[in-house]
Amino acid sequence: MTDSRTTDDQTLGGLVHQMTQQVPELIRSEIRLAQAEVAEKGKRAGVGIGMFSVAGLLAFFALATLVTTAVLALALVVDAWLAALIVALVLLAAAAAAGVLGKNKVASAGPPKPERALEGVKEDIATVKGAHHE
Numbered sequence: 001m002t003d004s005r006t007t008d009d010q011t012l013g014g015l016v017h018q019m020t021q022q023v024p025e026l027i028r029s030e031i032r033l034a035q036a037e038v039a040e041k042g043k044r045a046g047v048g049i050g051m052f053s054v055a056g057l058l059a060f061f062a063l064a065t066l067v068t069t070a071v072l073a074l075a076l077v078v079d080a081w082l083a084a085l086i087v088a089l090v091l092l093a094a095a096a097a098a099g100v101l102g103k104n105k106v107a108s109a110g111p112p113k114p115e116r117a118l119e120g121v122k123e124d125i126a127t128v129k130g131a132h133h134e
Helices: 012-075 080-108 115-133
Strands: none
Touching (some): 012 080
């Protein structure tokens, strides 16, 4: 009966040595691939964020044009300076109301501490300690 191994077969120690040399290179190449993928996705996200910024700026200009339209329309009824003052006061009142509502929402949110997550971690620790003591 002949031995199925040939002289080309490597020993287990040789294979382990080869693997320990190849695994770090494999990990480095996977990291480089991940970095390239993240960079590509970041570029696409950056373009999208830029487009959102342009949309916001255009919406701001549209809103300013609508405010100007309101002033001009009101100027048909009262003096122009009074029309501008009335529109400005309405905008200030709306800003004040939004500010108060925003402040109340922030105050009602509570502290930024993740209380439910902390409770879950405490329960996990207690469970592990309980299992360890048994």
